[in-house]
């Protein structure tokens with residue numbers, strides 16, 4: 001780990017959730033989130049990252065058609081009556097947080113995260129852009145992942161919010177596997193990217209050894225943090241949910257690419273680390289001085305193609 005004489009310290013925590021079952025009420029889940037928030041605050045953390053779709057079970061594993069059944073997994077207001085205690089606690093404890101949830105905006109459905117400031121107000125919203133999986137059940141597959149059925153592609157881009165503590169950005173689960181996610185935030189000088197995820201150990205579209213799930217998760221975070229000179233705080237919803245095992249491995253990763261702390265359980269668990277934001281500046285001034293070394297004139301294909309055989313961007 002690189003150290004600096006002009007350290008800019010920021011104490012981050014990641015609050016991993018163990019499984020949330022379908023029968024678990026919002027109230028029960030929010031009580032767990034509150035315990036984790038208090039735990040993080042008691043350790044001195046200023047910001048906490050919670051998982052993707054933290055308020056419910058990871059429902060895209062099921063193919064549902066009844067609109068009332070589907071809408072029960074979505075929030076129509078934030079904060080709502082059940083989630084308001086989290087915002088109150090943030091203000092009382094002076095701890096900001098990232099929270100992932102399913103958002104119903106009119107008749108549009110998004111996989112969303114919000115950034116709540118240390119005063120308990122919403123500073124920003126992000127809607128997941130890289131939506132994995134399928135829009136309809138894959139016949140014959142033992143596992144389904146139907147995020148494309150339930151969520152529209154996010155329409156808010158990858159903004160970065162200038163808080164009194166740091167420039168903070170957000171992404172959600174599968175976004176972490178795409179270098180573009182972090183480069184767009186890196187080009188805004190992001191200090192900390194918060195990420196929540198639900199990564200099943202098995203997947204409908206490919207069949208790779210389970211140990212590679214953790215390897216690729218950490219590989220994505222470590223390379224993204226290093227190549228964009230930022231800290232990443234990444235929170236899992238882990239353990240066996242409704243019979244479906246999901247990886248843990250929540251982590252705080254430094255701009256050096258090193259994992260500074262990570263979870264080892266698949267239960268509710270807080271990890272924390274006092275991050276030095278000046279390390280971001282050190283890397284940005286040297287090996288990743290973007291203004292000095294990037295060559296965007298040679299990167300045109302990134303905006304012209306979605307894939308090697310797909311020259312046209314999707315609408």
Ligand code: CDV
Nearest residue numbers: 132145173174198199200
């Ligand atoms: N919730 C996710 O986006 N999960 C994906 C799985 C489907 C691969 C992930 O990237 O972890």
